[in-house]
Amino acid sequence: MDYDVVVVGAGPAGCLAAKYAAKNGAKTLIIExxxxxxxxxxxxxxxxxxxxxxxxxxxxxxxxxxxxxxxxAPDGRRICISGGEIKAYVVDRRLFDRTLAENALRSGAEILMRTRACGIATRGNRRILHVTIEGEPDVIEADVVIGADGIQSSIARWTGLGTSENVLCGAQVNTVYDFDCCDCVEIFPGSCAPGFFAWAIPYHESARIGLAVRPTVTPGPKSRSISQSQPGSACWHLKWLLSEHRVVARKCRSGMTGLVVGGIPIGVLQRTAADSVLIAGDAAGQVKPTSGGGVYPGAVCAKIAGRVAADAVREGDTSARRLSEYDRLWRAEIGRELAIGKRINEWVARLGDSGLNRLIKVLDDDELLDLITRYGDMDYPSVVLRKLLMNTKSVGALLKLAPICLR
Ligand SMILES: Cc1cc2nc3c(=O)[nH]c(=O)nc-3n(C[C@H](O)[C@H](O)[C@H](O)COP(=O)(O)OP(=O)(O)OC[C@H]3O[C@@H](n4cnc5c(N)ncnc54)[C@H](O)[C@@H]3O)c2cc1C
Structure with a gap:
């Protein structure tokens, strides 16, 4: 098998990279x-x-x-950020990813399922992917390999591009929950999810209740009744959240219909291009550190990766130097936002429950809530941060909290 571009991984990043490579004239294969x-x-x-x-x-x-x-806030105070306008949707990722894969097929890409990349070698200026197809060993040749193989990317590791600096551990259940408002999510920062936050997200008649934690942060509240899973792990915190959290435990029905566990990379790779190789999506750490959302940044970057790979193949130059155009372009598009998001994530993680209580008390103000509603953007949190730093009411409080974060 011989292709211009082979994409490893049929997640959102892989499907969009393949779509853009195929649209730009490259003979493209996705393996999953x-x-x-x-x-x-x-x-x-x-x-x-x-x-x-x-x-x-x-x-x-x-x-x-x-x-x-x-x-x-950890003390139970809550603020509402809502302008009535639809800002987001909750989707079924299974169906969503399939639509993305069909779109890639429509653009001319091919897909091989039950095909696993097991190793990568170089022949001249081409890459040889060692794979198993339905368990049988085989090889696929490509001018460019795009590693969109998720958080544990083998392609990035094998080609010396490394892994993300930090990984959050996430856990989530599908269950039934009494939402006060069926088009609002609920967010719980603080020691219930050390280093990140917990969430309750409505999806039609059901709910997705979960959290992510930073493994290096000391475990939050302890309880004897949840000692089955390892203390400090995401599942341990999730059990505590569901059974003992002052708000969640009250609103959540017992029992669950599904469990999801997974890692969230925080911090982008230093390099995302090597000779005949590009890395995109979670594999490159292209995830918003403020929310753990990887679909938006992954999509933005993967489309650039697909286009750059196809252009490089057409020009007959797939060297690291030529492919580093991808690195330059995605960093220009969202690199700064991801870097600011990482600083915000670290800052909030250091606040602790008392700092968060103080922060949310300050933000519980009509003028500031109106400002957050107007300028809040899930994908670009730096916009609202800038507005808060320019506001006389909030800047004083933010500066007072700064020493906690510098400790
Ligand atoms: C608990 C939790 C909740 C989350 N919630 C949200 C959310 O609400 N919104 C949001 O935007 N993001 C969320 N994320 C993050 C989001 O799921 C990821 O950022 C996104 O799926 C990354 O897409 P991707 O295409 O880069 O990688 P993935 O979706 O991980 O796809 C990688 C693909 O590569 C395949 N693969 C891996 N290795 C190989 C191999 N060797 N050979 C062949 N195939 C391979 C895998 O099977 C997989 O299909 C959440 C993450 C977690 C853990």
Whole structure:
């Protein structure tokens, strides 16, 4: 088998990279190790309207609209950020990823399922992918390999491009929950999810309740009743959240219909291009550190990767130097936003419960809530941060909290 571009991984990043490579004239193949696209799901499925546009997927009546968020301080105070306008949708990632794969096929890409990349070698200026197809060893040759193989990317490791600096551990259940408002998500920062936050996301009649934690942060509240899973792990915190959290435990029915666990990379790779290789999506750490959302940044970057790969093949130059155009272009598009997001994530993680209580108390103000509603953007949090730093009411409080974060 011989292709211009081979994409490893049929997640959102892989499908969009393949779509753009094929659209730009490259003979393109996607390989996916699983038997069906979008499974297993490792996602809450909350996508901003911008993310859905970036994925080039049209509105589907199965999407659940979201127009706002309740953010709960650890002491129970809550603020509501909602302008009534639809900002995001909750989707079924299985169906969503399949639509992306079909779009790639429509653009001319091919897909091989149950095909796993097992190794990569170089022959001249081409790459040889060692694979198993339905368990049988085989090889596929390519001018460019795009590694869109998720958080544990083998392609990035094998080609010396490394892995993300930090990985958050996520866990989520599907269950039934009494939402106060069926088009608002609920967010719980603080020690219930050390280093990140917990969430309750409505999806039609059901709910996705989950959290992500930073493994290096000391475990939060302890309870004897949850000692089955390892203390400090995402599942341990999730059990505590569901059974003992002052808000979640009250609103959540016991029992669950599904469990999702997975990692969220925080921090982008230093280099995402090597000779005949590009890395995109979670594999490159292209995830928003403020929300853990990887679909939007992955889509933006993967489309650039597909186009650059096809252009390089056409020009007959797939050297690292030529392919580094991808690195330059995606960093120019969202690199700064991801870097600011990482700083915000670190800053909030250091606040602790008392700092968060103080912060949310300050933000519980009509003028500031109006400002957050107007300028809040799930994909570009730096916009609202800049506005808050320019506001006389919030800047004083933010500066007072700064020493906690510098400790
Ligand atoms: C608990 C949790 C909740 C989340 N919630 C959200 C959310 O609400 N919104 C959001 O935007 N993001 C969310 N994310 C993140 C989001 O799921 C990822 O950022 C996104 O799926 C990344 O897409 P990707 O295409 O880069 O990688 P993936 O979706 O991980 O796809 C990689 C693909 O590569 C395949 N693969 C891997 N290795 C090989 C191999 N050797 N050979 C062949 N195939 C291979 C895998 O099978 C997989 O299909 C969440 C993550 C977690 C863990």
């Amino acid at each position: 190790e699983h038997a069906s696209i979008g499974s297993p799901v490792q996602c809450a499925g909350l996508l901003s309207t911008k993310a859905i546009d970036a994925c080039e997927v049209s509105f589907d009546k199965g999407f659940h609209p979201i127009s706002g968020a309740f953010v709960y």
